[in-house]
Amino acid sequence: MKVLIVEDDRVTRMLQQRYLTDWGFDIQILTDGQEAYDYLTQSQLPKPLIVLLDWVMPKRDGLEILQALQESGNFAGIYVIMVTSKREGEEIAKALDNGADDYLRKPFHPKELQARINVGVRTLQNENQLIEQNHLLDRFGNEMHELAEERAKQLVHADRMASLGVMSAGIAHEINNSSSFISGNVQTFSRVWERMLKSIDELLKTQPDTMPDKQLFEFVLDEVPDMLDGMRQGVSRIHAIVKGLTEYSRDDCGKMDAVDLKKCVDDSLVICQNRIKHIGKIDINIQPVNGKVYGIANQIEQVIINLLGNAADELEQTPESRIEIAVVQDGDHALIRIMDNGKGVSPELADRIFDPFFTTKGVGKGTGLGLAICSKILANHNGKLSLDQSYENGACFVIDLPIHDTEVHP
Template identity: 25%
Template sequence: MLRGSTEEARMTRSARILVVEDNRTLARDIEQRLVRLGFAIAGVTGSGEEAIVLAERERPELVLMDIRLEGGMDGIAAAEHIRERFGVPVVFLTTLVDDITLRAASVEAFGYIVKPAQDRELRIVIEMALYKHTAEKDRRRLEAQLRRSEKMEAIGQLAGGIAHDFNNVLMAILSNCRSLRRELPADQPPHRQVAQIETAAERAAHLTRQLLAFGRDAIDQPVALDLASHVHRTTALLANLIGDRVAIDVAIASDLHAVLGRGSEIEQVIMNLVLNARDAMPDGGRVTITARNAPDADEVEITVSDTGQGMDDATRARVFEPFFTTKEVGAGTGLGLATVYAVVARSRGRIDVASAVGVGTTFLIRLPATAIEPAAAPPRDDDDIGPPIEGTIVLVEDDEQVRSVIRDILERAGLRVIEACDGHEALQACRDHPGIDLVLSDVVMPRLGGAELARSLAVDAPGTKIIYMSGYPNRGVPGGRSQDLGPILQKPFTPAELLDWIRGALRSDAA
């Protein structure tokens, strides 16, 4: 017997075997030997056609198949059907090696037994066949996992590239919307219209974050989060999105532990699950969100349940696959739940789903708890530029629209701005204008990008402070060129975020 664990040997011995032999005496002898060796009998037949029927009904772990069978279908043809349709391994029974036996090799048999077989030979061949079949299934599973992994990596790279270009577009739209909204009277229709454009652009930014999360590229470092505040903030935003026919109930434990994560991603997970629940209830219903400390582990449990249509087993098995959707063409991206899965996995958590057709669906998320206290974040107006800032900044950005809106923010804050469209122009600007306080540079640019600019400045103007910004995530810059750049300001950003970064850099310079 092949060496292996006791459990493997036990499972092999209890395997259910279908015997296909048209000689009744031999069939009975084989059946008795198998029972004596500890195997179970899934059925006995002398017909190839009936063997296929039994294989479909009984689903044995292995078939012992006589090559020569009376009737219209011989053992080779029957074995081929069984292997292709049910994936069951076949061991051939034969009295001699001849042309028919050699033809059987094309069916990829898992072994041959020459009749009449002794117990020891029968046991060894069967156990080897079962072991080989298990190894083959494991190999196919690992190959499928590798293909999925490579596919996910390719899609992630594509998503990062799309997000980069899209974020530049959103940067211009959002910045100009904020400027217009600031200048227009709040009680006038144009102000409301601009606010609607801004809301639509922010939803587009949300989709971009889905692409980045799906690509498994973290934008910022995880921190301790007050989960309750993020759930409440998300449900408040969802009130206008889910409509009047869907009610939301929220139940959060008062002693809820903090979790490590990224606030925007946690909110995105809740939003995606609730919107998915809404879509499952076209006639209305109820969504229930709960959060509590897990009773059996140092974890926090979050559930999102609905009273919707529910899912069958086939749909539930694929629900986290990227681009899988049951919605009509154009009605869904198929990224929502794939993004949820990616975010939870990146947070070192896990997610399960329970569903029944006509009853509803419940998603259960478990995230590791942390003893770290969440930092209190003071309320802040994203358009608030704060006190004036003194200094000269070289702004390096190849997208003219993005460069223009960033320049307006910087000048409104009181900074002197020197523009450059790539690293070469930035180097020349630093040579022509002594006393540069800071360089604000995009990472990916033609001719000379942010990483190359940093290396050149280290020689030409050592000690120059640099802030990097990008539409790519921190680890998603093509070629891995962001590895040594440190934190990257993610586009699209608000005026307040940009100026906070600048103040921080200038303070460290003065320290």
């Protein structure tokens, strides 16, 4: 620890220097009050610091320096021992009232000097520990505040999802009613169009000159079938999206049933198709599984959707972007592998990406909770989520779920 000796008397200064050097302290020496004032009031003062401060000195005395330190607010990390030949109790009290931590009367015994220096060392060490503990408490408080805010956001989101689950049946009913009208009209028009097609085709062959706009009729003949197919596909897509949203928002907590992994993948792709529409190529390879996987389908879909969303975010600026989804069996486990050709995950981050609130996305683009929640979901299924670090073409996340030969009753 550093000790500053401020002493104008050469003999006293030499004794202090010799003793403190023998005791292993880092020594700095100043010989008048102005030097001490300039040193102790600097902004970058090295701390912790013990000061042996003489009271009576040229230019500025020790009491003035104490008062200057108090005014600067620079006392933290400094322990001041006033060294004086004064004997009156009122004078000693005045020094202590102005900020001195201790005093040492001249002439002093080496043992007394050592004891008072040791008190200063212990005091500064305890003060430093308290500062570190306060910093830890502040950091803990900030983290708890952030956790509370994030938890509140999760609860709001959960409440919205619960509301969506309640509303989804009614919404699905209304949308399906509307799409049913569209579907019914498309079917009716298709039947009528078959009859009209024959009449128009016959007119074009037998009475071409009576047609008011032959090119228009030819265009209609070519385009109407494609328009009808497009409307049929649109209606089917509406039904698929409504069904997927209804199942995804449904509360199935605790209801473990046999899960169709292919359907989970297909429904997940439907739900997040807008999120992944910029992906150049999506390959799907689903192999049959011998046995049954038990779980909560919409929760497994939630994991797949999260991983697909992460991959889509990663590939936003990637030319020839590609996502591959594979379902394979590995012994008594079913593996859903979701791979992309992005930059991948560095080894330095691989162990941290599943930690809550850790994110590699920019500010406002991620909470750092997605993978942590996915890991928890799969743990509740006696499975796990992992990063395949041997995959060299980007990132590969693996959903691992146990396969059962017999029915499971969780």
